[in-house]
Amino acid sequence: MERFDTVILGAGAAGMMCAIHAASRGGRVLVVDHARAPGEKIRISGGGRCNFTNIGTSARNFLSGNPHFAKSALGRYTQHDFIGLVEKHGIAYHEKTLGQLFCDDSAKQIIAMLLDEMAQAACELRLGTTLEALERSDDGFAVRLGGDGAADIRCRHFVVACGGKSIPKMGASSLGYQIADQFGLAVTETRPALVPLTFGDEVLAGFREIAGVAADARVSCGKTSFEEALLFTHRGLSGPAILQISSYWREKQPIRIALLPRLDFFAALRASRQENGRRSISNTLAEILPKRLAAHLADANGWAGPIGDASDKKLAAIAAILHGWEVLPIGSEGYRTAEVTLGGVDTSGLSSRTMEARAVDGLYFIGEVVDVTGWLGGYNFQWAWSSGWAAGTAIAERSSPRN
Structure with a gap:
């Protein structure tokens, strides 16, 4: 003994x-x-x-x-x-x-x-x-x-x-x-906490197109927000902002994503319209966001045509989505990858x-x-x-x- x-x-x-x-x-x-x-x-x-x-x-x-x-x-x-x-x-x-x-x-x-x-x-x-x-x-x-x-x-x-x-x-x-x-x-x-979030097939189909793309964002769930990078993956969303919010997220709760939260998108889009109205909305966004992400968002939301044809109302609507993109996770990657x-x-x-x-x-x-x-x-x-x-x-x- x-x-x-x-x-x-x-x-x-x-x-x-x-x-x-x-x-x-x-x-x-x-x-x-x-x-x-x-x-x-x-x-x-x-x-x-x-x-x-x-x-x-x-x-x-x-x-x-x-x-x-x-x-x-x-x-x-x-x-x-x-x-x-x-x-x-x-x-x-x-x-x-x-x-x-x-x-x-x-x-x-x-x-x-x-x-x-x-x-x-x-x-x-x-x-x-x-x-x-x-x-x-x-x-x-x-x-x-x-x-x-x-x-x-x-x-x-x-x-x-x-x-x-x-x-x-x-x-x-x-x-x-x-x-x-x-x-x-x-x-x-x-x-599981500090873990990537996963999504249903409909949302995931779009995310797969932009897997590997990262962007600065403010990610919110309820009254809690974190402002760091997020990363699109083949399974859903990861990156520091997502890992942080995962500790607060619960099933059936949406999360809200504000891309480039410190940027005034409406002002930036109006300036681009004045500078080069013939440029497409997708290409205009690609000057601000990662190119693949800009193309995905433009396609998913039907933002077609030259930016010169877009009214202030339309530009404000685009800016509202970019600063208030809501998605619904269906789960997380679980303890397998949870920190x-x-x-x-x-x-x-x-x-x-x-x-x-x-x-x-x-x-x-x-x-x-x-x-x-x-x-x-x-x-x-x-x-x-x-x-x-x-x-x-x-x-x-x-x-x-x-x-």
């Missing part, structure tokens, strides 16, 4: 961060993961360069049944704290749009940084290891592990950091939610300060498994760092050093 102060299920961003801090006062910490390598979602993120945080992070960038829950962890371990850790390890980084920070070189540098910090804290890592059983014991938890790290273990603290359902080909599952249910914690509805899982362990059952289950002493839930879901742009990684830090520091305060 092996004994640890803390066992952490999941060697991802939240789990490794938690381990570093849980072991900071000498507590014996074990991290287990079914995968053959740690930090797999870190490795593939940001096109292999890891969008590791966002300089504008605040609680308003997250969806949750309790919009205030994330404030404590995010406020006590901020994006600036994590940037300091990155700089301490000499990792070069750069800012892209909207405050997103990426490694100059490789996401593997972030994984190496976390592993180095874990090694310095004397954390133990067992990969290719599965959780076979978890039960309460007199002094904490009885854990049975299978696979390469098979063992029977006793621990005082057990941390669930195994993520959500997104990207099942990487081993994602509902295990974290099952553990919550086992110990009587509620789980909110879960669904995160929306929903999760209900925050009403957790301490916002420590991430510990209120009714189960020593049981913690951190990262994606919790009902806290960030926008696209580094926010979900910051939640992983912050929630992992919150649980890890709370555990360290309770753990006694072992010789």
Whole structure:
């Protein structure tokens, strides 16, 4: 029988961060993961360069049944704290749009940084290891592990950091939610988030003609809007603006697209009419929008003939459609391509300060498994760092050093 102060299920961003801090006062910490390598979602993120945080992070960038829950962890371990850790390890980084920070070189540098910090804290890592059983014991938890790290273990603290359902080909599952249910914690509805949207055959037939075309847009659903790029695909719509709005979209809700939202289309079309009235409406639009997209919109809406023949009323109608194009998605690409899982362990059952289950002493839930879901742009990684830090520091305060 092996004994640890803390066992952490999941060697991802939240789990490794938690381990570093849980072991900071000498507590014996074990991290287990079914995968053959740690930090797999870190490795593939940001096109292999890891969008590791966002300089504008605040609680308003997250969806949750309790919009205030994330404030404590995010406020006590901020994006600036994590940037300091990155700089301490000499990792070069750069800012892209909207405050997103990426490694100059490789996401593997972030994984190496976390592993180095874990090694310095004397954390133990067992990969290719599965959780076979978890039960309460007199002094904490009885854990049975299978696979390469098979063992029977006793621990005082057990941390669930195994993520959500997104990207099942990487081993994602509902295990974290099952553990919550086992110990009587509620789980909110879960669904794919930050995911491309799909459309019915009638709409999709037109989209296939313009697959690969991207354009700046403001995409809205209800009262929520995001202004970034969208991308037409063979399956429907993708791109940052679509991924963002997918977290707010629900079945049978239309989305509204304003192409080039900062452009006054009516004024631009009137100027083009005056400059060259013989030019077709399609060709006029092609001076403003990507050529294939302009042709598609002109054909789909019957915008034929020279622009010189178009009245102000017609130009205003064209501008209204370009700034208010409404389409009805029929679904999303699902967990297969979703970057995160929306929903999760209900925050009403957790301490916002420590991430510990209120009714189960020593049981913690951190990262994606919790009902806290960030926008696209580094926010979900910051939640992983912050929630992992919150649980890890709370555990360290309770753990006694072992010789």
